[in-house]
Structure formats: structure tokens, C-alpha cells
Amino acid sequence: MKKTLAALAATLAMSAAFAQSSAPAAASAPGATVATAASAPAATHREARVEDRINELHSALKITPQQEDQWSKFADIMRENAHTMGELYRQRVAQRNTMSALDDMKQYQQITQANAEGTKRLVDAFEPLYASLSPEQKKLADTNFREGGREHGHRRHRAPRAAAPEGASVTKP
Numbered sequence: 691m692k693k694t695l696a697a698l699a700a701t702l703a704m705s706a707a708f709a710q711s712s713a714p715a716a717a718s719a720p721g722a723t724v725a726t727a728a729s730a731p732a733a734t735h736r737e738a739r740v741e742d743r744i745n746e747l748h749s750a751l752k753i754t755p756q757q758e759d760q761w762s763k764f765a766d767i768m769r770e771n772a773h774t775m776g777e778l779y780r781q782r783v784a785q786r787n788t789m790s791a792l793d794d795m796k797q798y799q800q801i802t803q804a805n806a807e808g809t810k811r812l813v814d815a816f817e818p819l820y821a822s823l824s825p826e827q828k829k830l831a832d833t834n835f836r837e838g839g840r841e842h843g844h845r846r847h848r849a850p851r852a853a854a855p856e857g858a859s860v861t862k863p
Contacts, residue, residue, distance in 0.1 A: 743768070744769070747834065753827075764816055767812055778804055785797070
């Protein structure tokens with residue numbers, strides 16, 4: 691079960707990060723207003739992708755009415771994590787032309803920490819849901835998370851660099 695939860699956490703963390711990965715790069719001109727204006731449609735698109743993934747998982751796992759309360763808690767954390775990561779990436783894009791190397795590293799640390807905390811929250815919410823699943827549902831969950839939703843275009847186990855907006859370096863020495 692620990693192996694399954696670890697795979698789940700990694701997959702969901704990357705799903706949430708992938709859901710937030712399309713934050714647009716701001717235009718070359720400095721100023722947060724350009725990044726903020728450009729990110730509004732992208733934010734709506736990201737929210738839709740998160741909802742699509744939540745609906746996809748709900749259907750794939752065949753969540754029953756008795757499991758809805760635990761499912762809702764889990765889905766809400768997916769949404770919260772996606773929102774948090776989106777905000778952090780928007781800040782990164784808006785500030786990228788004015789950040790010092792130290793600021794860049796600090797912001798990278800903040801993103802990494804938020805991702806780790808979000809993953810822990812996902813695992814904590816998923817554990818009681820997983821325990822409530824029937825053996826058939828557990829097999830569906832195990833398969834779905836092992837495969838990482840590849841059949842639906844989701845990336846599996848991507849490095850943070852792939853989840854960052856274009857032009858926002860998150861690779862550190």
C-alpha cells in the first residue's frame with residue numbers, strides 16, 4: 691500500500707503541477723500587468739483542466755455515493771494545490787525580469803516547498819478514500835495512477851522543469 695500511495699502522490703502532484711504548467715510567459719516588456727492580463731485566460735484553462743482530471747478520476751474510480759464525502763475532500767485539495775501552484779508560477783513569470791539570482795533560488799524553493807506540502811495533503815486526503823474503495827476500485831486506482839493517465843494526455847513523473855512556464859527556469863545547480 692505504501693508503494694501505491696507513493697505512486698499516487700507522485701502522479702497527483704505532477705497532475706496538479708501539469709494542470710498549472712501552462713502559465714503564459716509575459717511579454718518582454720517588464721511589468722506585472724502584462725503577465726496578469728495574459729494569465730487570466732490561461733487560469734481559466736488551467737482550472738478547466740484540473741476539473742477535467744477530477745471528473746476523469748471520479749469516473750475511472752467509480753466513486754459511489756457513500757464515498758462522495760471523502761472524494762470531495764480529495765478533489766478540493768487537488769483544486770487548492772493547483773491554485774497555489776498557479777499563483778506561484780504567475781508570480782515567477784511577473785518577476786522574472788527583475789529577480790536576482792538569489793531571489794530566483796528563493797522563489798524556486800518556495801515552489802518546491804509548496805509542491806511537497808501539496809503532495810502530503812493529497813496523500814493524507816487520499817488514504818481514507820483509498821481505504822474505503824472496494825477491491826475492484828482499488829485495482830482501478832492502482833492501474834490509473836500507475837499509468838498516470840497517459841491515455842488522456844497527462845504526463846507522468848515529470849521533472850519540475852517541465853511544469854514551469856516557458857521562460858521561467860526552475861532548474862538549479
